Structures are given as C-alpha cells and as structure tokens.
C-alpha cells in the first residue's frame with residue numbers, strides 16, 4: 564500500500580480538507596474542555612529542522628504529546644545530515660524507527676527525495692516553495708470567522724514566497740480568488756508555485772487596487788529564511804507594500820487580517836493593523852496545532868469519525 568504524504572497543498576482534495584476541518588473542530592473542542600484524546604499513544608513523530616522555527620515546532624510537539632505520542636526533534640547541524648549524510652539514507656534509516664516525519668528544509672526537491680525513500684507519512688513543515696501546514700491552519704481560521712472560503716477574495720500583499728504559492732494552490736482546491744500585489748521583479752512564478760493554471764489569481768501593480776473589496780488581507784515577511792543576503796535590497800523594493808490602515812479600510816468592512824508570523828511591525832505590516840480589530844493572527848497561530856493534530860491523525864489512522 565502506498566504511503567500518503569502532505570508535501571504540498573494540492574496533495575489533498577477538497578473532500579480531504581472537509582474531513583480534516585470536521586476533525587479539527589472536534590479535536591479543538593476536546594482540547595478546550597481538557598478532555599484527553601490519545602489515539603497516537605504508541606506513535607513517534609520525528610521532526611527535522613534545517614531552518615529556524617517557533618510555531619511549527621511547538622504546535623507539532625505539543626499536538627503530538629496531546630495525542631499521546633512521542634516526539635524526536637532533530638536540528639540538522641547536530642546530526643550526520645549536517646556532515647553530509649545523503650537525505651535518501653537518512654529517510655531509509657529514521658523511517659524504520661518512527662511512525663511519521665515532519666521536515667522543514669530548503670528546496671522542495673529535498674523533501675520529495677526524502678518522501679520517495681520513506682516508509683511512513685512525511686509532512687512539509689515549510690520549504691523554499693511551500694508551507695502547506697500554514698494554509699491548512701489559515702483556511703480553518705477563515706472558516707471559523709467567516710464561513711466557507713469558496714468564491715471569496717484573498718488579497719496577498721508583498722513577496723510571492725512559499726506562503727503565497729500555497730495560497731495560490733489552495734485557491735485552486737477551494738475555488739476562491741487571490742489578488743496578488745508584489746513589487747516589480749517579485750511576481751508569482753506559476754510553475755514554481757505548482758499551479759494548474761492562472762485563472763484563480765490576478766496580479767495588481769498597485770496594492771491599494773488589490774485589497775479593494777477583499778474578504779481577507781494577508782502578507783508575510785519581505786525576506787524569507789535563506790534570503791538574508793537580499794535583505795537591504797528587499798527593504799527598499801517592498802517599502803510601498805506595507806499593509807496599513809488605509810488598505811484595511813479599502814477591504815470589506817468585516818475583512819480579516821492574517822500573517823503567518825513572525826511579523827515585522829513597520830515593515831510588511833503596520834502595528835495598528837496586526838494589533839487592530841481585523842487581525843486574527845493569534846487564533847491563526849493556535850489553529851496550526853489543532854489542524855496539524857487532525858492531519859497527523861488522518862495520515863496515521865485514516866478517516867476517524869467524530870465521536871460524541
């Protein structure tokens with residue numbers, strides 16, 4: 564039987580996501596009521612980090628503990644990977660010992676090679692190209708606040724990075740529209756984003772035009788991990804792409820603001836927006852944990868129905 568992985572957003576269908584959201588609701592409700600739910604009591608998650616993390620690490624680690632399982636966290640520089648052991652060999656070894664793996668790494672090709680040699684499900688905890696766990700949590704959060712995302716408009720302001728690419732894939736899965744505004748030279752690359760077409764997003768030179776009538780405005784850092792050498796140029800190029808109060812006002816009256824975090828107030832977002840009434844960033848961060856618990860349950864146990 565082939566093993567199922569979550570390497571990019573389009574690996575799952577709308578029906579898979581509907582199931583995950585149902586389970587997330589149930590799992591979150593139990594958590595809020597302090598009711599134990601430990602279906603993974605004999606399972607182990609290994610996490611491999613080639614880049615920094617706060618939310619991804621804590622949400623997976625706390626989530627796996629709450630499901631009754633154990634966690635091993637590997638920072639590549641402390642392992643033989645940091646001394647050049649091939650990723651294929653690492654995959655063959657650690658997936659004989661653990662039940663599920665989460666990896667945060669550089670190129671998507673690295674996680675794909677790992678998955679090819681893995682005996683167990685592999686989850687993408689962020690690559691240069693994608694961040695599917697982030698958008699899983701983000702769309703769950705959108706649905707909690709505003710209902711179905713199908714047919715809605717999401718405005719992406721800033722860099723066409725891994726988080727943006729994943730929103731664009733999600734738009735194809737859920738059938739919504741993304742208005743993207745990036746500075747010249749930073750436009751979406753549809754092939755790198757892994758898109759089937761270009762009919763679910765529209766590009767805008769002027770960020771003010773992109774946010775008009777949007778149901779959600781979202782952004783991310785101007786300089787992603789691994790691009791630090793470009794920081795000074797990016798600060799100059801992205802100056803006009805800060806989500807500010809004027810942009811928020813141009814969106815729908817009840818529009819939400821999201822940011823995957825960590826945020827830089829005064830750069831990609833004004834403090835009054837991220838700390839203002841439209842912002843749902845703390846619920847968004849918390850929902851990473853609840854949605855990923857549902858994801859691990861799904862990959863390890865298959866379709867579990869909600870119990871009373």
Ligand code: CP
Pocket residue numbers: 615616617618619620689697823824825
């Ligand atoms: N949003 C997110 O993935 O945060 P971390 O980099 O802290 O894991």
Ligand code: NVA
Pocket residue numbers: 689724725726783784786787788823824825
């Ligand atoms: N685009 C950012 C996301 C961090 C969670 C990065 O890759 O650094």
